[in-house]
Amino acid sequence: MARIIKLFDTTLRDGEQSPGASMTTPEKVRIAKQLEKLGVDIIEAGFAIASGGDFAAISQISEIVTNSIVCSLARATAKDIERAAEALKNAKKKRIHTFIATSPIHMEYKLKMKPNDVIARATSAVKLAKSLVDDVEFSCEDATRSETAFLKEIIAAAIEAGAGTINIPDTVGYAIPFDYQRFVGEIVDFVGDKATVSVHCHNDLGLASANSLAAILGGANQVECTINGLGERAGNASLEEIAMTLRVRKDLFGGADTRINAKEIYASSRLLAETCGIEPQPNKAIVGKNAFAHESGIHQDGVLKRRETYEIMSAEDIGLDRNRLTLGKLSGSHAFRQKLKELGFEPSEEEFARAFDRFKELADRKKTVYDEDIRSLLTSESANVPAEFTLVNMQLTDCSGGVPFSTVTIRKANGEEITDAAIGGGTIDAVFKAIDRVCGFSGQLLDYKVDAVSEGKDALARVLVKVVFDDEKPAVMGHGLDVDTMKASAEAYVGSLNSYLAMKDALRKVDRTSI
DSSP, X not given: OOOBOEEEEOTTTTGGGSTTOOOOHHHHHHHHHHHHHHTOSEEEXXXXXXXXXXHHHHHHHHHHOOSSEEEEEEESSHHHHHHHHHHTTTOSSEEEEEEEEOSHHIIIIIXXXXXXXXXXXXXXXXXHHHHHOSEEEEEEETGGGSOHHHHHHHHHHHHHHTOSEEEEEETTSOOOHHHHHHHHHHHHHHHTTSSEEEEEEBOTTSOHHHHHHHHHHTTOOEEEEBGGGOOSTTOBOBHHHHHHHHHHTTTTTTTOBOOOOGGGXXXXXXXXXXXXXXXXXXXXXXXXXXXXXXXXXXXXXXXXXXXXXXXXXXXXXXXXXXOOBOOOTTOOHHHHHHHHHXXXXXXXXXXXXXHXXXXXXXXXXXXXXXXXXXXXXXXXXXXXOOOSEEEEEEEEEOOTTSOOEXXXXXXXXXXXXXXXXXXXXXXXXXXXXXXXXXXXXXXXXXXEEEEESSSSTTOOXXXXXXXXXXXXXXXXXXXXXXSXXXXXXXXXHHHHHHHHHHHHHHHHHXXXXXX
16 A cells, blocks of 8 residues: 555644734635645644634534544643633544643743653643543644654653654754654654654745655654645745655655645635735745746747656646636636536535626626636635625725825615715725725724736736724734726725624624633
8 A cells, every 4th residue: 555644734723823814714614625625634723722713713614524634733731622622522533733842942941841841741731632532643842953862752651641643843944854854763763653753844944845755754654734835934834845746756755645636736725825815926836826837938849849848747737727718708607617617616506606696797897707717706705704794886086186085885784875985095095994984993904915816907906905993903804806906905895894793703602602
């Protein structure tokens, strides 16, 4: 049998710790569904004790994921572990991932604990977690700056207490591949068949994926990673890089492979980027927009003669259709449904109906509709955030030397329509202030991004805003999509307000169930 490397995806936990990457519970649930479709073995859905939002996300993901293991992170404390178990109670397959720092610098300055006390805390935490769930993972935080003798001591204690997976993280991105391979190999030899050895690498030196692959050569059988390499500071090891390297270079890895459905890689990358507004850099391996682009005449000639001259994998391998031209205004619902299937979408009937209506509207306004346009339509239509407010129409007045002025009409959930106006320092400011007046909330704009989804003068504008309402943290994201950038901006702002209200409602429900 081929050696299978388990992929532990921490996009929803470590990935969300990337600045600006916060996601609502419905967005996390949507990404979890895609991760299961992608074929990841373990989904780290969040850090249950961190917030009511994380608890709600883990709980809801636990209810809808059936094939992947759902995991919650927990510090080595009873309160954390019990909260994690509570969030995971409805999961078909569940894991508690508990951790404590093991490096001298962390133990002395962060934990302010003696090594023997750290071992005692770890042992107690793993025993408690094991009494609540069958599957327990223990992590030695900052393992690559820890003393090997101490690591072996605490690992032995954790395994005896019930840990089935031992994680050796390069928490601060300190490792170098050849040395990490040796280091992990020594731990693998020490653990033997008593537990699975896992690695979790950060990208501070740009070596996260390389270190993860070196660890596989050293004997690790689980890799912790994220879509697009999203993560704290410089990011984490990229799931797509690990999976495709093992597939392309089977000769060096003894045939080791993952359970990843590679044709879902591109769809997963796009869903995450459009959800959190953080695009992979253009030259990002596997999923960057230039990954399969050839500008050099020599390269173009070679690829046209035989693709393999300059491509070690095909775009189709990761689910990227080279034929980007899709449907037009005369296309019917059957053709649209078939295109969605080709792109990997399986919307509900309600989502399909809304998306088809928007597609027909877009096709009337836009000369050419591309696959990327349709991906963005489906992403925006499947957000599942209750619409307390809906933008009906808007009017803008601006001129050189004049005062920007906006009028908006908003429909409330009860059907009532309200119209009001405001002036601002610019057109966007005027629009957002008018929405504040109508809806009765005060928003502070923290970030505003706009980009073209596809190409041409009539390209769809995708707008992302990050807003704090009524001075209440955390900030929430809003997404807007339209040929008209101003309308897309207004929809994004209204969407952020709806997300804020949905988040507050979810937290109230969590608080009630926790009493």
